[in-house]
Every structure is written in C-alpha cells, then in structure tokens.
Amino acid sequence: SNVILAWTRKHSSKSMKHTRDYYYDINRRFLSIIGQWPYQKPKARLFFLALVFTCLINTAITQIAKLLMCKNEQCIFEVLPPHFLMWNILVKVFTFRFNNQKIKNLTDQLFANWDIFETQEEREIMKKYAENGRRYVLIYSSYLYVTAISYTITSLWPCIMDAIIPLNTSRPIMLIWEAYYFVDEEKYYYYILCDMLIIFMICLTGLIAHDCMFFTYINHVCGLFAVVGFRFEHMTYKCDIASRNLIDCLDNAYHRQFVFSIHVHRKALQFAKLIESVFSISFAIQLAIVTVAVSISLLQVSIQLHHNIVEATRYFLFVVAQLFYLFCFSLQGQKLMDYSLDIRDKIYNSAWYELPVKRQKMFLIVMRRGIEASTVTACQIYVYSLQNFTTILQTAMSYFTVLASFNE
Numbered sequence: 175s176n177v178i179l180a181w182t183r184k185h186s187s188k189s190m191k192h193t194r195d196y197y198y199d200i201n202r203r204f205l206s207i208i209g210q211w212p213y214q215k216p217k218a219r220l221f222f223l224a225l226v227f228t229c230l231i232n233t234a235i236t237q238i239a240k241l242l243m244c245k246n247e248q249c250i251f252e253v254l255p256p257h258f259l260m261w262n263i264l265v266k267v268f269t270f271r272f273n274n275q276k277i278k279n280l281t282d283q284l285f286a287n288w289d290i291f292e293t294q295e296e297r298e299i300m301k302k303y304a305e306n307g308r309r310y311v312l313i314y315s316s317y318l319y320v321t322a323i324s325y326t327i328t329s330l331w332p333c334i335m336d337a338i339i340p341l342n343t344s345r346p347i348m349l350i351w352e353a354y355y356f357v358d359e360e361k362y363y364y365y366i367l368c369d370m371l372i373i374f375m376i377c378l379t380g381l382i383a384h385d386c387m388f389f390t391y392i393n394h395v396c397g398l399f400a401v402v403g404f405r406f407e408h409m410t411y412k413c414d415i416a417s418r419n420l421i422d423c424l425d426n427a428y429h430r431q432f433v434f435s436i437h438v439h440r441k442a443l444q445f446a447k448l449i450e451s452v453f454s455i456s457f458a459i460q461l462a463i464v465t466v467a468v469s470i471s472l473l474q475v476s477i478q479l480h481h482n483i484v485e486a487t488r489y490f491l492f493v494v495a496q497l498f499y500l501f502c503f504s505l506q507g508q509k510l511m512d513y514s515l516d517i518r519d520k521i522y523n524s525a526w527y528e529l530p531v532k533r534q535k536m537f538l539i540v541m542r543r544g545i546e547a548s549t550v551t552a553c554q555i556y557v558y559s560l561q562n563f564t565t566i567l568q569t570a571m572s573y574f575t576v577l578a579s580f581n582e
Contacts (some may be wrong), residue, residue: 201387229372237260237352248477288300304393326350393506403519472570505560508558508560
C-alpha cells in the first residue's frame with residue numbers, strides 16, 4: 175500500500191507540473207526572448223537583455239535625431255507618439271530588471287501555490303483561473319501583433335501601390351515611425367525598413383511579455399481569493415449529517431477549515447501586495463506616458479484625416495492599441511478589487527450560524543480585512559479600475575482639446 179501511495183503521489187506531482195507548464199508556457203517563452211524569465215540561464219538572460227536594450231537605444235537615437243531636425247510643431251507631433259512608446263517599453267523592461275528578486279518570488283509562489291490545495295474542487299478552481307490568465311495572454315498578444323502588422327502594412331502602402339498601380343514617379347516613402355538614420359533614406363530605404371521591422375517586433379515582444387505576466391499574476395491571486403471564498407461557503411459541510419449534533423466534530427472540522435482558509439487568504443493578500451510593490455512606480459510612469467501619447471495621436475488623426483488618410487489610419491491604430499492596453503489593465507485592477515471584497519459575501523453566505531459562538535466571532539477578523547480591497551495603483555495615486563478608466567479617457571480628451579486649440 176505504501177508503494178501504491180508513493181506511486182500515486184509521484185504521478186500526481188508529475189501531472190500537476192505538466193498542468194503548470196501548460197498554463198505558463200507562453201509567458202515563459204515571451205520572457206525568455208527578452209531575457210527576463212527568472213529561471214533562465216544567466217548567460218542567456220544577459221544576451222537577450224542586451225539585444226533588447228540595443229534595439230531600444232537604436233530607436234531612441236534615431237528618434238531624438240529626428241526631433242532635433244524638426245523645424246515645426248507638426249514634425250514634433252509626428253515623432254512623439256512612437257517615441258513615447260519606446261520609453262514605455264523601456265520602463266517595462268527596467269521594471270522586471272530592477273525588481274528581479276521580487277519577480278522571482280512572485281513566480282516561485284505562482285508555481286508553489288498549486289501544491290497547497292487539498293481537494294479536487296480547489297484544484298479545479300485554480301485551473302479555471304490559470305486558464306483565464308492563459309486566455310488573456312493569447313488574446314492580448316494576438317491583438318497587439320495583429321495591430322502591429324496592420325500598422326506596418328499602412329507604412330508600406332506607397333510601395334504596395336507602386337507595385338499595383340505604378341505612376342510616372344514613385345510615391346513618397348513612409349517609414350514605420352519617424353526617425354533619422356544619418357543616411358539617404360530613399361537609397362537605403364529597404365535596409366532601414368528591415369532594421370525597423372526587427373526592432374519593432376523585438377520591442378513589442380518586450381511590451382507583451384511584461385503585460386502578459388502581470389495578467390497571469392492577477393488571475394492567479396484572483397484564483398486564490400476564489401478558493402478562500404469557496405472554503406468559507408462550504409465551511410460546515412465537512413461533517414456528515416449524522417454527526418451534525420456532535421459539537422466536537424463540527425468544531426474540529428471548522429477549526430481545520432478556518433486555519434487553512436486564513437492561511438490561503440494571507441497568501442493571497444501577500445501576493446497582491448507584492449504585485450503592487452513591483453508595478454506601482456512603473457505603472458505611474460506608464461500611465462503618464464500613455465495619456466500624453468493618446469492625446470497627441472488623437473491630434474494627429476484629426477489633422478491627417480483631411481490630408482492623408484493612410485497617415486490618419488496609422489495614428490488611429492496607435493490610439494486604439496493604447497486604449498486597449500489601458501482597458502485591459504483597468505479590467506485586471508477591477509477584478510482584483512472585486513475578488514478581494516467578495517470574501518465578505520462568501521462568509522455571509524456560509525452556514526456560519528451553525529457554528530459555536532466563539533467560532534463565529536473569528537469570522538469578524540477576516541471580514542474586517544475584507545472591507546479593504548486589494549488594488550493595483552500608480553504610486554498610490556491612481557487606482558486601476560473600470561471607473562477610473564473613463565477618467566483617463568476624459569483626461570486624454572482634455573489634453574487633445576488643448577493641443578487642438580493651440581494647433582489652430
């Protein structure tokens with residue numbers, strides 16, 4: 175029997191490891207590409223990280239050179255949106271780099287928390303939320319890659335039209351973003367284009383890797399809160415009906431349930447606080463950058479709409495991608511708030527009235543903590559939620575109005 179039990183545990187452990195690898199494999203691949211996967215070999219991490227920084231520095235130099243060459247506001251406004259995107263990606267990469275130990279702690283807990291659950295129902299809850307996280311990763315990454323490809327196609331539109339409907343003279347070339355490469359752009363256009371395409375995809379992967387890992391962390395902590403709520407709701411069901419009158423049975427079963435639930439609840443709260451400590455400062459910088467970038471891009475859409483429909487389409491795609499980014503983060507922040515506050519309702523909906531009075535009073539400790547929502551903030555100033563998402567939209571529109579009035 176001992177041999178069978180040992181084999182069962184070993185088989186269960188292998189099965190659980192395979193499940194974890196399935197749910198987090200996409201995140202591992204994205205983070206490995208930019209040298210930020212915590213379990214990556216040091217040399218590989220250094221190589222891929224150096225590659226990302228080289229791409230970002232290359233982009234920064236050429237964009238700053240273009241800014242220095244600009245002689246009017248319109249030229250500056252054309253350069254700034256992709257330039258802000260570059261700084262946004264740089265902030266994301268630095269976030270993982272400077273919080274390397276915290277990221278490793280988060281990822282260690284992400285894997286370790288799967289082994290603490292006792293029942294199949296709890297494991298199924300964690301699988302459900304891990305699957306949700308994986309789904310978010312697939313949708314978010316696919317959307318951004320499709321948007322990037324669409325944006326690139328609009329940049330190649332003059333070349334495509336020259337091939338389909340040639341004119342006596344070639345149409346003016348368009349770069350993926352405004353930059354100055356210190357060479358003749360027409361002569362070396364395809365070399366510059368290839369360089370931009372490679373940089374674009376590598377840097378975009380860095381952005382996606384950061385965001386998708388954040389989504390995975392949030393869905394994991396929501397799963398922990400869901401397990402705690404499930405335990406509180408079914409707190410008194412462990413004793414069978416025939417033993418309901420035996421206070422000792424009920425009391426002991428409740429005590430084990432309560433201790434474990436408090437343990438998991440504390441883990442969820444600590445996990446949420448660690449997420450907040452890692453991303454708070456980074457999110458404040460990113461929020462400021464994205465708000466200004468959206469405002470300037472809206473200005474460019476309104477200007478180019480009457481002169482160049484292709485350029486207007488490019489900036490429109492950029493605006494939609496930025497708004498989608500803000501909405502996804504606001505949605506994750508809202509989910510974290512809702513699940514952390516939902517513990518109170520789960521306790522209320524449980525059969526707490528069947529417990530001894532001295533045990534009922536212990537619920538007050540958890541309910542008191544459940545009054546305060548776990549949040550994702552930007553330096554404790556801005557709370558990511560769906561309600562505040564509309565506030566950011568209003569702010570961006572206000573900046574756009576001011577810029578448009580000056581442009582007139």
